[in-house]
Each structure stands twice: as structure tokens, then as C-alpha cells.
Amino acid sequence: MKPKIEDVAEIAGVSPTTVSRVLNDRGYISQKTKDKVYAAMKEINYVPNDLARSLYNKKSNLIGIIVPSTDHPFFGELVMHLENICNQKGYKVLLCNSLHDSQKEQQYWDMLQRNQVDGVIVVTYNRGLFDQAQNLCAVAVDHYLSDYIPVVSSDNFKGGKLATETLLAAGCRKVIHINGDEAIETPANKRQYAYEEAMKEAGLDHETYHVPDIAFLEHNINVIKALFKDHPDVDGIFASDDILAIHTLQYAKSLGYKIPEDLKIIGYDGTKLIRSIYPELTTIVQPVEEIAGQVLKILFEEIEQGKSGVKELAVPVSLWKGSTAGSN
Amino acid sequence: MKPKIEDVAEIAGVSPTTVSRVLNDRGYISQKTKDKVYAAMKEINYVPNDLARSLYNKKSNLIGIIVPSTDHPFFGELVMHLENICNQKGYKVLLCNSLHDSQKEQQYWDMLQRNQVDGVIVVTYNRGLFDQAQNLCAVAVDHYLSDYIPVVSSDNFKGGKLATETLLAAGCRKVIHINGDEAIETPANKRQYAYEEAMKEAGLDHETYHVPDIAFLEHNINVIKALFKDHPDVDGIFASDDILAIHTLQYAKSLGYKIPEDLKIIGYDGTKLIRSIYPELTTIVQPVEEIAGQVLKILFEEIEQGKSGVKELAVPVSLWKGSTAGSN
DNA sequence: CTGAAAGCGCTTACAG
DNA sequence: CTGAAAGCGCTTACAG
Incomplete structure (x- = not known):
């Protein structure tokens, strides 16, 4: 024994x-x-035995993280940073991959509560699910979960503006946007609003296509096909995710478009991985490590000193100048 | 309360x-x-309260996973599948990113023990560290940790053979291999042995370059530069990791090599992500989901019925036919 | 400077 | 079918 x-x-x-x-x-x-x-x-x-300790102390030093899936570069990188910071602060991470299954999200949420986590980081959908849980400390990334849960995001509006203006400055006139599921109200929708505003300011029409469950690779292609079928004359595409941008680029090439001459493409996320293996992709870079840091700063404040004042926080983005949106 | x-x-x-x-x-x-x-x-x-339950039952239903970093596509995908299966079986995952820091690995190992994990999955280095811990259930992926810890890998030997033979069949005569740190004896070294054997069988010389901490993007470039400086006449490269293969490809192109005409390249891993965004990369595909399944099959057997008989298990690989190794 | 006792929230023989 | 008691491994007032 x-x-x-x-x-x-x-x-x-x-x-x-x-x-x-x-x-x-x-x-x-x-x-x-x-x-x-x-x-x-x-x-x-x-x-x-930390279990016994935690039981007595009523503090588990456990943080739950719910992401769609760590096989997406953005979430893989985000989880790495979150866990790394937690570890430095003496916290341990219970990882949950919801795989976009709202039933799984609910189960995970319950599981985390049973395990007495001190806090939860949610990078997933399902508004409403969490209304019951005002008592638990939580921070969301890029999702509105309830009025009580602070949200940290990249500066989606500026990012959307920057992406669209980059395409317009490169000479695009017919810019189309692809975003995630429109049924869910998320901070990432601001990328779309910013795109629309930028197009209007330039006196141009705007149109947005939506991919359900954007982090699932398989769902992209049908939307992309529809876009090119409807708009063969498109000359700029702002895709709200780098994987989606790359799929768009591949499909466009297969149709014979020259990038960036005929068509300019810009993505979003700019993870270290994608910048490293696909440096030619012009994209809006989310500062993943800084996002992780802000999320945990807020969460630890909640845990250690009660509710923090923060409701919503936008972290600055930057432009990665590849070659797929011209050379400006 | x-x-x-x-x-x-x-x-x-x-x-x-x-x-x-x-x-x-x-x-x-x-x-x-x-x-x-x-x-x-x-x-x-x-x-x-699961903490109280676990304390009494002397069973936490917690599995610790130690990986270098979830921001690498292979580990991100592996962790997703491992966690997913654990969840189905009623187990919870404590995630640890060792970031190639052997001190962190040691600390994580201790932390997991304090938290009474039922088992540990180790995808990391540091043989010797674990000799003390014969009592804890553990399974390793692609690393020999101790004589008591079973190892699951892709079939590295067949993978190495398949990669090399693919290049030779495409007409390469001067094939060079790039592998990870040679100081550590891992199952992945078999890729190198297989490469050497295949070259010998073809009556050709072999030479292997080594990248320390292969999962760290930054370490690749110096080795790649050295390779091309030493061997400008190289006509085939088998890189032991897709990211490394892509970096090699990029650098070769920057030097003016045409792929696959002047130089053929083949990678290893073939994650879903890379196949999706870089389908042109010819590579050896590790069946990540099956590896995860085998790892947990063995681990749960150890946990629930004492030691399983398995010492080492190799899971079959397959060839992803891109275009970077010719069109065979 | 050190110890006996009670309790964290649960479960399981043992009685009834 | 149901309850009182002891115990999982730890910690912390409270005494001394």
C-alpha cells in the first residue's frame, strides 16, 4: 500500500x-x-495525497479547459499556453475536447463541477448551458456564454477591418468574407461587421458565407465551392480561419485562379505553426500567448479575490505579411 | 456553501x-x-464531490498525459483522441506539456502521483526518470522509458523502409535522412535503421542528420542549411517529421531546387491537419487514432487487471501519395 | 515546539 | 429496505 x-x-x-x-x-x-x-x-x-488535501482545503487547484479539439492549430497552441501558465501558478489542467457536441459540453461541465475545479476556461459554444452556473469561476475565449462570464478575444473588429482594408489596398473590388456559424452570436462575428463596414466605406457590396463548425476541416469545402460557383469574379477573400483560407486557396488554384494576381486571400489566427509552414499566407495574427495570459489573469483574480471587474477584453492583433494578398 | x-x-x-x-x-x-x-x-x-469519492475508493479515474507540446499537430491530434477515448471510458485527463524540459517532466510526474492518477501516458524523453516508478501504471508512445513501461509506436521500421523505397523507386540515388536527437534511443530510431538498410540493399551510401528536440520548429533550419551546404547534389530527403519535411521543402525551393524534379521529399506523421492543408506532401501516415486506442487498451488493462503482457507494439503505417516524391 | 481530536464529503461493511 | 459508525488521507484550531 x-x-x-x-x-x-x-x-x-x-x-x-x-x-x-x-x-x-x-x-x-x-x-x-x-x-x-x-x-x-x-x-x-x-x-x-493531493486528493485528501484538496478535500480538506476545499481548493483543488484544478482548472478545467473545454475546447472544440486540440487538433486544430489554434486550440492546440492556446491549450499549450494555458496549461503552461497554470502549471507555473501551481494549477493543474483537466482537458476536455467537446468536438462541437453540445451534449458532451454539458457532460464535461458537470464532470468539472464534480471534480471541484477552481475555475473553467471555455472555448466552445452553447450559450445558456452555463446560466445555471453563476457560482463557478469561468472565463470564455471568443464566446458569449452568459452575462456572468467574462470573454477574452483577439480584437476581432480591428482584425476584420485590417484584413478587409489590406485586400482593398491591394486593389480588390469584390471581396467576399467567410465566417463561422451565423446562428451563434460570438465576438468573432465582429470580424464580419468590420468587413461589412470597411466595404461600405469603400462604396462596395459585401457578402458573407458561413461554415458550420468552422474548426471541422470537412465542412469547409462545400461552402467554398458554393462561393466560387456563385461568384467566379471574386477578387478577394477574407477567411475567418487560416485552415479555411488555405482550403480556399487550394480550391481556387485548382480552378485556375492565380494567387495573388487573380485573387487575393487573407486568413485569421496566424498560429505559430501556420506561419512556420505556410508563411506565404497573409493573415491576421491572434497573439495566442497573450490571450492565454489575459484569460488566466482574469480567472485567477476571480478565484483568489472574487469576481474581477472585466466583462469583455480585446487583445490587439497584427498583420502577417505573406504573399497571398499581394505584396503591400 | x-x-x-x-x-x-x-x-x-x-x-x-x-x-x-x-x-x-x-x-x-x-x-x-x-x-x-x-x-x-x-x-x-x-x-x-468526486474528490471525496476518489479518496475513499482509492481510484481517481484520472489519467495523466505528458506530451512535449499540444501545438505540434501530431501531439495535438494524439491528445484529442486519447482524451476522447478516456472520456468515453469514464476517465478524466490531466494534461502536461513538458516543452522538452526534463526538469518539468520530473515535476509533472511527481504532480501526477500526488494526484493519485490511475495511469500515465508518456510521450516524452527522459529514460531513467521513470525507473523508480514501477508501481504506477504507464504506457509510452514512441519512447523507451523503462523496462516496465510498454511502448506503442507506429511501425517505424516499415515506415522508414516504405519512405526510403518510395524515394528510390522514384529514381533517387542520393537520399539523405533527417531524424531527431540521436542521443536518445527511441523507437523512432528504427526509421533511420530501416533507411540505412534500404540504402545498403540498393548499394547506396547513407547519411543521417539529426535535429535536437525535433518538435521545436526553431531547431530545424540550421540542420537543413548544413545538409544542403554539405550535399548540394542530394536528390531525395526522408524527413522524420512533416513539419521538418515542409521546412526542408521551403528551403530547397528558396535555393532553386524544383520539387519533385530535382529533389524528392517525403515526411513522416501524416496528421489529418497536414494532409488537409498540405496534401502535396508525400508522407508516411501514422494512424493516430489507432495508436491512441492501443495505448489506452493496454493502459486500462494494466489498471483494471494488473500488468498487461505487452512490451512493445507497432501499429501499421501507410503511404500518403502527395507529389513531393514524384508520382508513383 | 508538539500532539490528540475533529472534520473535509463521501462509501461500505455491519446490524437490524 | 434502511441507519449508525468507521474510515479514505489529510489539515487545522485548540491545548499544552
Whole structure:
């Protein structure tokens, strides 16, 4: 059986209370006692049981993260940074891949509550699901979940503006936008509003196509096909996700479009991975590490000092100058 | 305060024992009692505390996963599948990104033990670190950690053979291999052995370059530069990772090589993401979902029935026919 | 500086 | 079919 505090105490010839004190460096203990206790712990290879600790302390130091799926570069990178920061702060991460299944999201949410997580980071849909849970500390990324849950996003409006203006400055006149599911109101919709505003300001028409479950690779192609069928004369496309932008680019090439001569394309996300293997893709870069940092700053404030004042936070974006939107 | 079993019991007018029985559907309870208990649970919004349960049961249903970083497509996809299967089986995942830091790996390993995980999946280096821990259930992916820890991999030897033979069949005579850190003995080294064997069988010389910490994007370029400086006449490259293959391809193009005419390139991993956004890259496909399934099959066997007999398992690979290795 | 006792929220023999 | 008691491994007032 695993050794417990009592076993250490027996070997060291002290009480369990004293062992616990040594373990937590709490109160005054003579150096001699400390040494005895450490020696005993080493002798029987003692490992403290965090479950018991958490139970007593009513603090698990557990953070739940719900993302659609870590196989998408943006979420993979975001999760890495979130977990990394949690680890530095002494928190542990329970990972949940919802796979866009709202039933799974509900189950995960319940599971996290049963496991007494101190906080949850939600990067997923399902507004309403979370209204019940005003008591739990939570922060969302790019999704409105309830009025009580702060939202951190890249500056979607500026990003959308920057993307559209980059295409217009490169000479595009017929710019079409592809975004995610329009049924859900998310901060990412601001990319669309910004695109529409920029087009109007230029005195041009706008039109947006929508991909359901944008993080699912398979759903892109049908929307892309429809776009080119409806608008063979398109000369600029702003895709709200780099994978989508790359799929669009591939399909356009297969139809014979020259990029960027006939058609200019700009994406969104600009993860380290995509910039590294697809540097030619012009895109709006979300500062993933900074987003992770802001999310956790807010979450830890909630956890440690009660509700933070933040409702919604937009982190600045930047332009990655590839070659798919011309060379400006 | 959060309601506990005692609160439910009081409202339902029964004992905590009975509430626990209803919760666990254990023993005989009258339907009437069940109804009362369920009603009480709903009334006060009771959520069971899994920490307390786990403490008593000496089973946490927690699985620790240690990967280099989820921002690499292979690990992002692997983690997604691992977590997904765990979830189906009623297990929860504690995620650890070691970031190739052996000190962090050690800390994570300790943390997972303190949290009473039922098992650990290790996709990381540091042989020796784990020798102490013969008691903990663990399975490794593509790494030898200790004689007691089973290893699941793609069939690295066949993969290496297939890659090399594909290049040779396409007419390459001077094929160079790029692999990971040679200081560490991993199953992935078999890709190199297979490459060497295939070259010998063809009566050709072989040479392998090594990238330290292969999953770190930044480390690739220096090795690639050295390779082209040493061997401008290279006509085939087998890179042991798709990202590395793409970087090689980019650099070769920048030097003026035509792919696949002057130089043929083949990668390894073939994640869903890379096949989707870089379908032209010829590569050896690791069946990530199947690897995840085998890993967990072995791990759950260890957990539920003591040690499984498996020591090492190789999962079949396949060839993704892009265009970077010719059109065979 | 150190220890005995109670309790974190749950479950499970043991009685009845 | 149901309950009182003990215990999972830890920690923290409260005494001394």
C-alpha cells in the first residue's frame, strides 16, 4: 500500500500533525524534527495525497479547459499556453475536447463541477448551458456564454477591418468574407461587421458565407465551392480561419485562379505553426500567448479575490505579411 | 456553501447512507425513497464531490498525459483522441506539456502521483526518470522509458523502409535522412535503421542528420542549411517529421531546387491537419487514432487487471501519395 | 515546539 | 429496505 502520513510519523517517531506541519512548512518545528521527518519520507518514498488535501482545503487547484479539439492549430497552441501558465501558478489542467457536441459540453461541465475545479476556461459554444452556473469561476475565449462570464478575444473588429482594408489596398473590388456559424452570436462575428463596414466605406457590396463548425476541416469545402460557383469574379477573400483560407486557396488554384494576381486571400489566427509552414499566407495574427495570459489573469483574480471587474477584453492583433494578398 | 450528501438526506428525510446508495444505485432501495432523494437533490442542486469519492475508493479515474507540446499537430491530434477515448471510458485527463524540459517532466510526474492518477501516458524523453516508478501504471508512445513501461509506436521500421523505397523507386540515388536527437534511443530510431538498410540493399551510401528536440520548429533550419551546404547534389530527403519535411521543402525551393524534379521529399506523421492543408506532401501516415486506442487498451488493462503482457507494439503505417516524391 | 481530536464529503461493511 | 459508525488521507484550531 502507498505510505501515508501516519507511516512517516511512526518511522520519524513524531505525530502525524508534525509531519503535516513539516510538509506544509507551517508553524515552528525544530530542525532536528524536520530532518527526522524528511529522512522518514525518503525512506518509505512518501508521496502526499493531493486528493485528501484538496478535500480538506476545499481548493483543488484544478482548472478545467473545454475546447472544440486540440487538433486544430489554434486550440492546440492556446491549450499549450494555458496549461503552461497554470502549471507555473501551481494549477493543474483537466482537458476536455467537446468536438462541437453540445451534449458532451454539458457532460464535461458537470464532470468539472464534480471534480471541484477552481475555475473553467471555455472555448466552445452553447450559450445558456452555463446560466445555471453563476457560482463557478469561468472565463470564455471568443464566446458569449452568459452575462456572468467574462470573454477574452483577439480584437476581432480591428482584425476584420485590417484584413478587409489590406485586400482593398491591394486593389480588390469584390471581396467576399467567410465566417463561422451565423446562428451563434460570438465576438468573432465582429470580424464580419468590420468587413461589412470597411466595404461600405469603400462604396462596395459585401457578402458573407458561413461554415458550420468552422474548426471541422470537412465542412469547409462545400461552402467554398458554393462561393466560387456563385461568384467566379471574386477578387478577394477574407477567411475567418487560416485552415479555411488555405482550403480556399487550394480550391481556387485548382480552378485556375492565380494567387495573388487573380485573387487575393487573407486568413485569421496566424498560429505559430501556420506561419512556420505556410508563411506565404497573409493573415491576421491572434497573439495566442497573450490571450492565454489575459484569460488566466482574469480567472485567477476571480478565484483568489472574487469576481474581477472585466466583462469583455480585446487583445490587439497584427498583420502577417505573406504573399497571398499581394505584396503591400 | 455547496450542498453535500447530508443536506440531501435531511431534505429527503433519510440517512446519508441511503442517499449514497441512491447515488450509486447500490443495494435495494424502494422507488418511493429514490424519488424523494432525487427530488431533494434537484431542489438544492446537489453535485457529488468526486474528490471525496476518489479518496475513499482509492481510484481517481484520472489519467495523466505528458506530451512535449499540444501545438505540434501530431501531439495535438494524439491528445484529442486519447482524451476522447478516456472520456468515453469514464476517465478524466490531466494534461502536461513538458516543452522538452526534463526538469518539468520530473515535476509533472511527481504532480501526477500526488494526484493519485490511475495511469500515465508518456510521450516524452527522459529514460531513467521513470525507473523508480514501477508501481504506477504507464504506457509510452514512441519512447523507451523503462523496462516496465510498454511502448506503442507506429511501425517505424516499415515506415522508414516504405519512405526510403518510395524515394528510390522514384529514381533517387542520393537520399539523405533527417531524424531527431540521436542521443536518445527511441523507437523512432528504427526509421533511420530501416533507411540505412534500404540504402545498403540498393548499394547506396547513407547519411543521417539529426535535429535536437525535433518538435521545436526553431531547431530545424540550421540542420537543413548544413545538409544542403554539405550535399548540394542530394536528390531525395526522408524527413522524420512533416513539419521538418515542409521546412526542408521551403528551403530547397528558396535555393532553386524544383520539387519533385530535382529533389524528392517525403515526411513522416501524416496528421489529418497536414494532409488537409498540405496534401502535396508525400508522407508516411501514422494512424493516430489507432495508436491512441492501443495505448489506452493496454493502459486500462494494466489498471483494471494488473500488468498487461505487452512490451512493445507497432501499429501499421501507410503511404500518403502527395507529389513531393514524384508520382508513383 | 508538539500532539490528540475533529472534520473535509463521501462509501461500505455491519446490524437490524 | 434502511441507519449508525468507521474510515479514505489529510489539515487545522485548540491545548499544552
